Amino acid sequence: MTSSPNIISRKGPDLRRVFPVPAQPAPRNRLAAAAPWLVAACIVGYALFAGGYPATVVGFALIYAIFVSGLNIFMGLTAQVSFGQSAFAAVGGYASAILTTQYDWGWLPAMVAGIAAALAAAFAIGYPTLRLKGHYLSMATLAIGLIAHEIAVEWESVTMGYLGISGIPPIDIAGYELAGDRAILIMLSLCVAATVFAVSRIRSSRLGRAFAGLAGSEDAARALGIDVARYKLVSFLLAASFASFSGSLFVHVVGYVSPEVFSLHMVILSFTMLYVGGIGTVAGPVIGALVVSALPETFRAFRDYQDLAYGTALILLLIFAPRGLAGLFAALDRKPSSDRGKGGTAP
Amino acid sequence: MSLRNAQRTVAMTAAMAAALLFGTAPAQAADVLKIGISAGLTGYAATVDRAWRDGVQLAADALNAKGGVMGRKVEVVVEDNRSEPQEAVTAYRKMISSDGVDVFISGCVSAGNFAAAGMVARAEKPMMLCSILPQQASQVKWAFTTLPPAGFEVEKRFEYLRDKTQIRKVGVLHDPTPYALLQKSVAEKIAGKYGLEVAGVESYKQDDADLSVQLTKLQSAGAGAVIKIGLGGTTLTAAKNMKQLGSSMLLMTSLEDLAVFKPVSEVLGDRFLFVASPSQVFDALPESATRTEISKFLEPWRAKYGDRDPNWASRGWDGVMLTVAAIEAGKSAAGPSMRDRIETITGFQGTTGIYNFTPENHQGITANPFVLATIADDRVKIVQ
Numbered sequence: 001m002t003s004s005p006n007i008i009s010r011k012g013p014d015l016r017r018v019f020p021v022p023a024q025p026a027p028r029n030r031l032a033a034a035a036p037w038l039v040a041a042c043i044v045g046y047a048l049f050a051g052g053y054p055a056t057v058v059g060f061a062l063i064y065a066i067f068v069s070g071l072n073i074f075m076g077l078t079a080q081v082s083f084g085q086s087a088f089a090a091v092g093g094y095a096s097a098i099l100t101t102q103y104d105w106g107w108l109p110a111m112v113a114g115i116a117a118a119l120a121a122a123f124a125i126g127y128p129t130l131r132l133k134g135h136y137l138s139m140a141t142l143a144i145g146l147i148a149h150e151i152a153v154e155w156e157s158v159t160m161g162y163l164g165i166s167g168i169p170p171i172d173i174a175g176y177e178l179a180g181d182r183a184i185l186i187m188l189s190l191c192v193a194a195t196v197f198a199v200s201r202i203r204s205s206r207l208g209r210a211f212a213g214l215a216g217s218e219d220a221a222r223a224l225g226i227d228v229a230r231y232k233l234v235s236f237l238l239a240a241s242f243a244s245f246s247g248s249l250f251v252h253v254v255g256y257v258s259p260e261v262f263s264l265h266m267v268i269l270s271f272t273m274l275y276v277g278g279i280g281t282v283a284g285p286v287i288g289a290l291v292v293s294a295l296p297e298t299f300r301a302f303r304d305y306q307d308l309a310y311g312t313a314l315i316l317l318l319i320f321a322p323r324g325l326a327g328l329f330a331a332l333d334r335k336p337s338s339d340r341g342k343g344g345t346a347p
Numbered sequence: 348m349s350l351r352n353a354q355r356t357v358a359m360t361a362a363m364a365a366a367l368l369f370g371t372a373p374a375q376a377a378d379v380l381k382i383g384i385s386a387g388l389t390g391y392a393a394t395v396d397r398a399w400r401d402g403v404q405l406a407a408d409a410l411n412a413k414g415g416v417m418g419r420k421v422e423v424v425v426e427d428n429r430s431e432p433q434e435a436v437t438a439y440r441k442m443i444s445s446d447g448v449d450v451f452i453s454g455c456v457s458a459g460n461f462a463a464a465g466m467v468a469r470a471e472k473p474m475m476l477c478s479i480l481p482q483q484a485s486q487v488k489w490a491f492t493t494l495p496p497a498g499f500e501v502e503k504r505f506e507y508l509r510d511k512t513q514i515r516k517v518g519v520l521h522d523p524t525p526y527a528l529l530q531k532s533v534a535e536k537i538a539g540k541y542g543l544e545v546a547g548v549e550s551y552k553q554d555d556a557d558l559s560v561q562l563t564k565l566q567s568a569g570a571g572a573v574i575k576i577g578l579g580g581t582t583l584t585a586a587k588n589m590k591q592l593g594s595s596m597l598l599m600t601s602l603e604d605l606a607v608f609k610p611v612s613e614v615l616g617d618r619f620l621f622v623a624s625p626s627q628v629f630d631a632l633p634e635s636a637t638r639t640e641i642s643k644f645l646e647p648w649r650a651k652y653g654d655r656d657p658n659w660a661s662r663g664w665d666g667v668m669l670t671v672a673a674i675e676a677g678k679s680a681a682g683p684s685m686r687d688r689i690e691t692i693t694g695f696q697g698t699t700g701i702y703n704f705t706p707e708n709h710q711g712i713t714a715n716p717f718v719l720a721t722i723a724d725d726r727v728k729i730v731q
Contacts, residue, residue: 052444
């Protein structure tokens with residue numbers, strides 16, 4: 001997998017010169033940098049204002065934004081590939097569901113336990129698996145997702161199989177239950193803001209630069225003294241913890257979980273969000289999740305042609321914004337004449 | 348790009364992004380009765396749920412032809428949940444807050460109905476379902492089903508084995524769906540009552556292309572008949588595998604689309620038996636109140652859809668007629684009134700059987716309406 005992270009270090013040498021990674025265009029003023037956030041804020045703001053159906057759509061989008069932000073650490077910043085992140089969302093989701101409904105745990109300890117379980121699973125799986133590369137790693141991670149789905153279906157005594165687990169309580173803070181559309185949306189927006197802040201800090205930290213190093217060339221990174229296996233594992237663990245977090249949020253928001261929630265469909269959807277939003281960027285997963293969630297709803301009126309319209313819109317988006325929407329906003333700020341012939345131009 | 352142009356672009360993009368979700372303004376007209384359907388028009392439940400939707404629409408058309416319900420035209424709002432729980436939540440939410448539906452008569456995707464049940468209960472809208480009921484008491488309060496209890500399909504097969512064969516050992520072959528799991532549990536529990544023994548239980552996935560291993564295990568365990576529970580093309584797979592294995596076991600399948608059964612009967616002949624609903628064996632039914640009721644549905648159904656299987660559509664029809672009965676009894680289409688009135692419906696003759704709801708029982712069919720049938724000379728024949 002050779003996705004192209006856009007790493008701009010604040011300290012030390014410019015990694016784009018050190019490694020042969022195609023760089024993304026840097027926004028030249030704050031407006032362009034803020035554009036994706038403004039669009040995201042408009043969509044969330046509208047959903048908050050309207051409530052009801054738009055709030056539900058945007059709520060799911062925000063949960064996905066967290067999941068995809070985690071995936072972005074592994075796929076965007078570290079340039080690895082994982083088709084199995086849904087497994088860690090399932091671990092988090094089922095841990096929250098089982099512990100709160102069958103053992104009367106509070107939502108927070110259950111969520112923390114879910115993240116701990118996802119980290120343990122990611123470590124056990126990642127330690128041997130991440131020594132693989134390319135297609136082999138892809139196939140191994142795909143198997144993780146499928147195995148987790150099978151466990152959720154077959155381990156009926158715990159997961160209730162396809163019957164699923166109902167009656168999962170909503171999140172409550174200081175005795176106030178977050179059950180209303182707007183309360184849920186505000187809570188999820190805060191969770192996304194925290195996630196974005198964390199990813200942004202990771203990206204510009206020493207850890208992020210190590211990720212960028214091995215993203216460009218594992219051999220070169222190794223030559224520079226970066227412990228490739230270790231940093232790949234750390235990246236995988238971070239992605240798994242965000243996936244688990246999003247899985248827990250999902251089950252508390254919906255109040256129900258079944259194996260279908262964490263199926264291969266989730267993986268395909270999250271990949272779409274990541275590439276439409278802009279892989280390797282902080283804003284990309286958020287704007288990608290919002291747009292990819294809102295688009296099919298926009299085309300609901302098309303009925304049987306909904307999927308056709310949605311697919312066409314996605315193809316157009318990827319043709320005109322090959323670096324994703326976050327990259328498009330950055331490109332808007334650049335002078336067309338100065339773009340041509342430079343490495344930052346999208347292929 | 349200048350700063351002004353950039354600002355304009357950002358403003359336009361932001362406006363467009365917000366506009367993505369516009370056009371969803373709530374709309375409700377007092378002179379229209381809105382029925383919402385969350386159905387898996389795509390995904391694993393597509394065959395069943397498309398039929399369910401068409402049955403509901405047919406009932407709405409029939410009511411509108413007679414002037415509607417209490418002077419209100421019946422409008423059907425259908426949303427595809429793609430057979431996925433998350434999509435179902437979104438679909439239900441849209442129909443509640445944007446379309447302003449009065450009642451849900453939703454399809455057979457159990458997980459989708461479960462996921463949205465809490466939200467629907469909070470909105471105080473009754474749900475008349477094709478699927479099994481949700482698990483939470485607070486959600487069951489607002490949910491009703493036209494689905495007969497899981498045991499009925501099993502009992503009909505066990506009755507036949509007890510009364511008309513020497514077979515005393517059976518094997519259960521089931522898929523992992525909730526309704527199939529319930530049937531499997533019932534089979535294990537009640538087999539003894541019919542003098543039968545469950546020699547083995549095997550599961551399969553709906554997309555399995557070979558069931559030889561499971562069938563061989565059941566045969567080795569001494570099963571004389573396979574009680575197959577589940578929908579889809581696997582029935583034909585099982586039949587072919589049984590023929591390849593030279594098995595002499597009977598194949599007794601649960602309720603399914605008649606179109607699936609014809610090729611299966613060509614493979615296994617009289618060793619193939621299936622559970623059928625009254626509407627599927629209409630031509631073989633004697634004169635009865637059920638037959639009269641089915642004919643009211645079947646006439647427009649056949650006029651519109653020819654010999655398409657009527658089973659799930661007929662239950663969709665029943666769902667609408669039960670709801671209308673509740674509205675007319677309470678003279679109101681308000682959610683709480685409809686809910687309260689559905690609970691008092693007893694002795695209601697539907698196309699699938701007689702419905703008896705009570706506050707404690709939201710699964711209306713209480714007497715076994717099924718028959719056991721086979722296909723001989725290209726005709727469906729009732730055997731039990």
